[in-house]
Amino acid sequence: MTAKEVIEDEVVIPSEPAPIRRLEQSLINRIAAGEIIHRPSSALKELLENSLDAGATSIRVTVKEGGLRLLQIQDNGSGIQKDSLPILAHRHTTSKLSSFSDLSHLTTYGFRGEALASISHVADLSVVTKARGEQCAWRACYLDGEMVPSKPGLSAEPKPAPGNFGTTITVASLFHNTPARLSALRSSSEEYARILDVVTKYAVHNSHVAFFCKKLGGPTTDLSTPASGTTKQAISMLYGQGIAKELIALTVTPTSTMSVSRSGKRKRESANEDEEADSALEDDENTKAAWTADVQFTSANYHAKKMVFLLFINHRLVESSRIKRAIESVYTGILPKGSSPFVYLSLRLDPTTVDVNVHPTKREVHFLDEETITERVADAMQAQLAGMGERVFEYQTLLTGGLAPEPEKSGKGKEKEKERVRSAGNDDQDEESSEQSTAPKKKALPSQHKVRTSMADRTLDSMFPMASGSQAVGQIGNGSGSPGLGGEREKGKAIKESECFLTSVQMLRQRVSRGRHKQLTEILEKHKFVGVVDLERELSLVQHSTRLYLVSHGALAEELFYQLGLRQFGNLPRLQLDPPPSLRDLVTLAVDAEDSTEIAASPLSKPQIIDAIVETLTGRREMLEEYFSLVISPDGKVEALPMLFREYTPNLDKLPLFLMRLGPQVTWTSEVECFETFLRELAYFYVPGPGPLAPQDQPQLPSPSSSPPDAMGSSQPETQAAKAEKWQIEHVLFPAFRRHLVAPKSLLTRDVVQVADLPDLYRVFERC
Structure with missing residues (x-):
C-alpha cells in the first residue's frame, strides 16, 4: 500500500515516517x-x-x-x-x-x-x-x-x-x-x-x-597603524582625534581602588596600587577571582548617534548584550537622549573561569561572576564621570545652515557673552559706541557660520588656468542648471512613476521609499558642486551649509540609475543601436576578457559559458523587451537598450560586460530578485567610467546629449575621454542627484564622508 498524504491547515503530513539517512x-x-x-x-x-x-x-x-x-x-x-x-x-x-x-x-x-x-x-x-x-x-x-x-x-x-x-x-x-x-x-x-x-x-x-x-x-x-603605539594612539588614528581628546582611561581590579588617567597621565591614590594592578592576574592565590578591566571611554563632552563598543575578553573580540546595556545605563542622564559614547573595554580574567566554547564563531563567551564584574566596572565609570564636573557645551551648525538656539544667561555671564559677540561681530563697528547705544541691535552672524552659495563661487576647476573654449563650458553648465541650492529640483523635468500592478515591483518601490535618509537626501538636494577629485576612484567634493563632503559619485550614480529603472519599470524609453550588434559576439568579447584562472575554475568551457548566457537571454527576450526595453531580435541581434535618463548615454564600451553579467548575476528563478538584480546590473552598466575592454588611452564614446568643449586646463594633460567624463559628472549627474535621488542610509557607511566643517576649521586656526 502506497503512502498517502493528509492535508490539514495547508500543512502536508505524511502518513508514514520518512527513513533516516546518513548525510554525505x-x-x-x-x-x-x-x-x-x-x-x-x-x-x-x-x-x-x-x-x-x-x-x-x-x-x-x-x-x-x-x-x-x-x-x-x-x-x-x-x-x-x-x-x-x-x-x-x-x-x-x-x-x-x-x-x-x-x-x-x-x-x-x-x-x-x-x-x-x-x-x-x-x-x-x-x-x-x-x-x-x-x-x-x-x-x-x-x-x-x-x-x-x-x-x-x-x-x-x-x-x-x-x-x-x-x-x-x-x-x-x-x-x-x-x-x-x-x-x-x-x-x-x-x-x-x-x-x-x-x-x-x-x-x-x-x-x-x-x-x-x-x-x-x-x-x-x-x-x-605602526607597530609601536599605545591603545589611545590607535584610537586616535583609527577613530579620530575628536574621540581621543575626550578619552578617560580607567583600570578596575577586585582588590584595589580604581586608577584613573586622562590624556595619557595616570593618577592613583597610592604607589602601591601599581604593583597590585599589574600582578592581579598572576597572583590568584590571595584573590579568589582575579581579574583586571582596562577601559577607555569618552567623557560627557562627546556623543554620537551610534554607540561604538569594543569588548575584548582575554584578548578575544566578543559581543555581550548584557555588558553593553550596563555601559549604556552609565550614560543615562549624562548624555542627551539619542546620543551614545565610545567605549573600549578589555577584560583579563583567569582562563579557568572562562568558557570560550559556546559559539561556533567564538563571538560570545561565558565567564564566572559576570554580573559582579560588570557592575563593578559600570560603577567605577559612573563615579569617574560624576567627578568630572559640568559638561562643556559647544554651538553646532544645524543642517539647514542656521545656528543652534542660544541658552539664556544672566548676570555676569550675560555681560561676558555680550563682550564675546561684540568682539566677533562686524569689524567696522566701534565697540565703545555700541555699548553706549540704547537702541536694540541685531546680533551679527560670525564668519564661520556664513554659508556662501552665490553664483560667483569658485569650483576646483576654476582655480586652474582655462584653455581656449573652456569658458563656454562654464556658461553652458551654469545655463543648463546649477543656479544656487535646490534650483535643479524645481526647474528640472520630473520623471513620472510608471503604472505597474505587479506586487514585486510595488514592494521594491516601497523598499526604496522606506530606506530614504532624510538628512542625506537634503544634503544632495541642496549641495553646491565643488569639483571632481579622482576619476579613477570616483570621488568628488560637494558643499552643503558650512560643511565639505567627499562623495563617491560612482556609488551615488549606481543608486540613482537603479531607482530610475525601478521608477520607469515597464515603460522605459529605448536607445536604438544602428546597426544592431550580435549578442553572441558581444558576450564572446566579454568572456575572452575575463581572468583565465576564473574560466579554468569553472566546470564549463568558454564556448559552453557563451552558449549558456546567449540561451538564457534569447529565451527571455519577450520579458526583457516588455519590462526593461532590452530588445533582442529572433536572430540574436541587440537592437535597443533601455534608456534610464534622457540627458545621459552610458559608455557603450561596457555593453559586452553588461550582457555577460546578465547570465550569472541575475536571479532568474525568483520574480522579486530577478527584477532587483537586473536593475542593479543595468545601473552598474550606466555608471560613468572607461570600459574594461577599451584601452585606457582610447577616447570613450561621449554622450550625444552632452558634448563638452575642449577641457578645463590642468597642470597635467588629460585625455579627451577624461574631460568628457568630468563634464558629464558635473553638468549631468550631480544635477540629477538633486532632482531624482532618494538617498538611502547605506551610502553613509563609506560613500558620503564629511571632510571639513567651517566652524571647526576656525577653532583650529584660532589655536594656531
Missing part, C-alpha cells in the same frame, strides 16, 4: 563551514586570530571585491612546518589543544581547528609559509579540506616557493559553490566596510602590531 560527508562539511564562515569578514577574523597566535608583529590584508574575489592575509609570524601542511585544512587539526583539560585554561584565539577547513570547503585556499630554520618557503593549495595540485597534471605535494618568514594565506572565489550564501551578501563596498571594521578593532586592541589593509590594485592603503 561533503554536505556535512559545507553545513559546518556555513556555521563558521558567514561572510568575508568572518573568514578574515579567523585568519587574523591565527596570525596573532603565531606571534606576528606585522599583518597585511589585501582585498578584491569585498573579499569575495580575493582575500589575502600576510604575516611575519612563526610560520608552519612543511610536515604539517598535508593536514592543515583537515577538520579538528590544531596546534593549540591536545586534551580536553586544555579547554579549561586556553590562552590562544583558536582551538577547534575548523577555520581553514571551513574556508577550504567554500573557497579556493592556498598557503605560502616559511618557518624559522627553513631554507625556502612552501606553497600548498587546498579544496574541500585536502591538498590539491595548483595546476592540472601536477602533484598535490607542497612546492618550494619564494617567501619571507611567516605565512601568506590567499582565499579566492569565496562561496563559489554556495550560490544561496553568495546571493544573500550585500554589495562589495559594504563587505569591504565590514572587513575594515574587523581590522580596525583588532588594531586598537593590538597596538603593538602593525596592521595594513587595502584594496587590490588600489593606489593607497585604507588602514595603516
Whole structure:
C-alpha cells in the first residue's frame, strides 16, 4: 500500500515516517563551514586570530571585491612546518589543544581547528609559509579540506616557493559553490566596510602590531597603524582625534581602588596600587577571582548617534548584550537622549573561569561572576564621570545652515557673552559706541557660520588656468542648471512613476521609499558642486551649509540609475543601436576578457559559458523587451537598450560586460530578485567610467546629449575621454542627484564622508 498524504491547515503530513539517512560527508562539511564562515569578514577574523597566535608583529590584508574575489592575509609570524601542511585544512587539526583539560585554561584565539577547513570547503585556499630554520618557503593549495595540485597534471605535494618568514594565506572565489550564501551578501563596498571594521578593532586592541589593509590594485592603503603605539594612539588614528581628546582611561581590579588617567597621565591614590594592578592576574592565590578591566571611554563632552563598543575578553573580540546595556545605563542622564559614547573595554580574567566554547564563531563567551564584574566596572565609570564636573557645551551648525538656539544667561555671564559677540561681530563697528547705544541691535552672524552659495563661487576647476573654449563650458553648465541650492529640483523635468500592478515591483518601490535618509537626501538636494577629485576612484567634493563632503559619485550614480529603472519599470524609453550588434559576439568579447584562472575554475568551457548566457537571454527576450526595453531580435541581434535618463548615454564600451553579467548575476528563478538584480546590473552598466575592454588611452564614446568643449586646463594633460567624463559628472549627474535621488542610509557607511566643517576649521586656526 502506497503512502498517502493528509492535508490539514495547508500543512502536508505524511502518513508514514520518512527513513533516516546518513548525510554525505561533503554536505556535512559545507553545513559546518556555513556555521563558521558567514561572510568575508568572518573568514578574515579567523585568519587574523591565527596570525596573532603565531606571534606576528606585522599583518597585511589585501582585498578584491569585498573579499569575495580575493582575500589575502600576510604575516611575519612563526610560520608552519612543511610536515604539517598535508593536514592543515583537515577538520579538528590544531596546534593549540591536545586534551580536553586544555579547554579549561586556553590562552590562544583558536582551538577547534575548523577555520581553514571551513574556508577550504567554500573557497579556493592556498598557503605560502616559511618557518624559522627553513631554507625556502612552501606553497600548498587546498579544496574541500585536502591538498590539491595548483595546476592540472601536477602533484598535490607542497612546492618550494619564494617567501619571507611567516605565512601568506590567499582565499579566492569565496562561496563559489554556495550560490544561496553568495546571493544573500550585500554589495562589495559594504563587505569591504565590514572587513575594515574587523581590522580596525583588532588594531586598537593590538597596538603593538602593525596592521595594513587595502584594496587590490588600489593606489593607497585604507588602514595603516605602526607597530609601536599605545591603545589611545590607535584610537586616535583609527577613530579620530575628536574621540581621543575626550578619552578617560580607567583600570578596575577586585582588590584595589580604581586608577584613573586622562590624556595619557595616570593618577592613583597610592604607589602601591601599581604593583597590585599589574600582578592581579598572576597572583590568584590571595584573590579568589582575579581579574583586571582596562577601559577607555569618552567623557560627557562627546556623543554620537551610534554607540561604538569594543569588548575584548582575554584578548578575544566578543559581543555581550548584557555588558553593553550596563555601559549604556552609565550614560543615562549624562548624555542627551539619542546620543551614545565610545567605549573600549578589555577584560583579563583567569582562563579557568572562562568558557570560550559556546559559539561556533567564538563571538560570545561565558565567564564566572559576570554580573559582579560588570557592575563593578559600570560603577567605577559612573563615579569617574560624576567627578568630572559640568559638561562643556559647544554651538553646532544645524543642517539647514542656521545656528543652534542660544541658552539664556544672566548676570555676569550675560555681560561676558555680550563682550564675546561684540568682539566677533562686524569689524567696522566701534565697540565703545555700541555699548553706549540704547537702541536694540541685531546680533551679527560670525564668519564661520556664513554659508556662501552665490553664483560667483569658485569650483576646483576654476582655480586652474582655462584653455581656449573652456569658458563656454562654464556658461553652458551654469545655463543648463546649477543656479544656487535646490534650483535643479524645481526647474528640472520630473520623471513620472510608471503604472505597474505587479506586487514585486510595488514592494521594491516601497523598499526604496522606506530606506530614504532624510538628512542625506537634503544634503544632495541642496549641495553646491565643488569639483571632481579622482576619476579613477570616483570621488568628488560637494558643499552643503558650512560643511565639505567627499562623495563617491560612482556609488551615488549606481543608486540613482537603479531607482530610475525601478521608477520607469515597464515603460522605459529605448536607445536604438544602428546597426544592431550580435549578442553572441558581444558576450564572446566579454568572456575572452575575463581572468583565465576564473574560466579554468569553472566546470564549463568558454564556448559552453557563451552558449549558456546567449540561451538564457534569447529565451527571455519577450520579458526583457516588455519590462526593461532590452530588445533582442529572433536572430540574436541587440537592437535597443533601455534608456534610464534622457540627458545621459552610458559608455557603450561596457555593453559586452553588461550582457555577460546578465547570465550569472541575475536571479532568474525568483520574480522579486530577478527584477532587483537586473536593475542593479543595468545601473552598474550606466555608471560613468572607461570600459574594461577599451584601452585606457582610447577616447570613450561621449554622450550625444552632452558634448563638452575642449577641457578645463590642468597642470597635467588629460585625455579627451577624461574631460568628457568630468563634464558629464558635473553638468549631468550631480544635477540629477538633486532632482531624482532618494538617498538611502547605506551610502553613509563609506560613500558620503564629511571632510571639513567651517566652524571647526576656525577653532583650529584660532589655536594656531
